[in-house]
Amino acid sequence: MNSLTPKQYKIIDFHRETNDTVTLTADMKIKHEPGQFVEVSLPGIGEAPISICSFSKDYVKLNIRQVGNMTNALAGLKKGDKICIRGPYGTGYPMHYFKGDNLIIIGGGCGVAPLKGIIDYVEKFRKDYGDIILFLGYRSPDDILFQKELDEWKEKFDLTVTVDQNSESKFCYDANTEFVTEALKRAEFDNEKKVAFICGPPIMMKFVVGILKDKGFNDDQIYLSFERHMKCGVQKCGHCMINGIYVCKDGPVFRYDQVTELSEKW
Ligand SMILES: Cc1cc2nc3c(=O)[nH]c(=O)nc-3n(C[C@H](O)[C@H](O)[C@H](O)COP(=O)(O)OP(=O)(O)OC[C@H]3O[C@@H](n4cnc5c(N)ncnc54)[C@H](O)[C@@H]3O)c2cc1C
Ligand code: FES
Known part of the structure; x- marks a missing residue:
């Protein structure tokens, strides 16, 4: 269709x-x-x-x-x-490639939305994957998305939620007050069979890639989701083009080693 x-x-x-x-x-x-x-x-x-x-x-x-x-x-x-x-x-996350891997999912703000597709997927196929580790960062408690789902994710996965600043809020999810990158820096990922998925503001993705590389992730173990201005969505208008790549068709999901030069233009 x-x-x-x-x-x-x-x-x-x-x-x-x-x-x-x-x-x-x-x-x-x-x-x-x-x-x-x-x-x-x-x-x-x-x-x-x-x-x-x-x-x-x-x-x-x-x-x-x-x-x-x-x-x-x-x-x-x-x-x-x-x-x-x-x-x-567009191109999604090729989930079948990652069978048996530990999955590290790192989202910032509304970038958590596309990553929730992976979370729903692994809930359905849980036995196909190793540890599922989520780092979700928001500006404040009022910005936390998917509040209804968080308790369930906390039961099933290794979940860290962070807020840049705390505030009086009608939502009172127990989140750490720090940047999501700080929480990620403390984490240890010893197993070689691992893959990371990142979606969020460009500056956050840039820092997260750096942290993951310091922790021994190879470029082909990191997936990013890009948001560009789009019109047609199907490789016809050229609105989304960057360095000869159609983000609407070749992406929005890219493996980091395939787009290292693009990261200079985030
Ligand atoms: C692949 C892809 C997936 C997306 N997924 C989501 C999603 O799940 N949920 C969601 O809310 N939004 C998503 N967006 C962004 C969404 O398409 C735009 O926010 C929307 O088109 C804005 O339309 P508007 O008429 O409300 O605002 P407009 O008046 O068109 O724009 C309002 C402001 O948003 C900015 N803006 C518009 N489009 C984009 C864009 N593509 N990227 C960054 N800034 C933009 C404009 O520059 C302007 O500052 C996605 C975009 C892409 C390309
Ligand atoms: S949005 Fe038209 S070519 Fe990508």
Whole structure:
């Protein structure tokens, strides 16, 4: 179902995560890989690429951060409303390559959303993987995404949540007050069979790559997810191009050794 024509889907669940983010569940039944994205549109308003933040054959979850026209309109919808979606697009995380590996998942802010696709995936195929270690960093407790899921992840995985600064908050998840990079620096990853997945602001990804390399990760054991301005999502318009690479088609997920020069342009 990779047609360029959007189809209409019903919103079957709507959840406000934080002051400026919501998670929509659409009744879209598609085969996809964690890390892929869809183009979501509302007639008369616009279209936006949004990562799939779930892994299910029965629905697609989308975490939306309100930054402009389109994302504000999406956040104003409710259960039962319809949205148009085309895709899935892009290259996701090739999860079958990592069977038996320890998985280290490092997310910053809304970069946690595409990584949640991996978390949902490994929950389904838990026995195929070794340790699952999550480092999730946010600006403040009010910005912590997926609060509903955190207790469950804490039970199943090795979970660290950090906030840059603490504040009086209606959410009171027990997070360390430090940058996520500080928590990562203390961690030990002795096993050779390991792979890291990073998604977050460019500066955070840059530091995280440096820390992982200091800890002995090879470039081909690090995967990054890039966000570039996109229009078509399917290698037609050139909007997302950087150094001859189409981020929409060749990415948004890249193995670090394949894009070391791109990291200079983050
Ligand atoms: C592969 C991919 C996956 C994405 N996944 C998600 C997701 O899961 N959830 C989510 O909320 N957003 C995601 N985005 C970003 C989202 O597409 C933009 O925020 C959205 O298009 C903004 O549209 P708007 O009309 O609301 O705001 P606009 O008015 O178009 O833009 C508002 C502000 O956001 C900036 N902006 C717009 N598009 C991007 C972009 N692609 N990257 C960085 N800044 C941008 C603009 O420069 C401007 O400052 C993703 C983008 C890509 C390329
Ligand atoms: S978004 Fe059009 S070519 Fe990538």
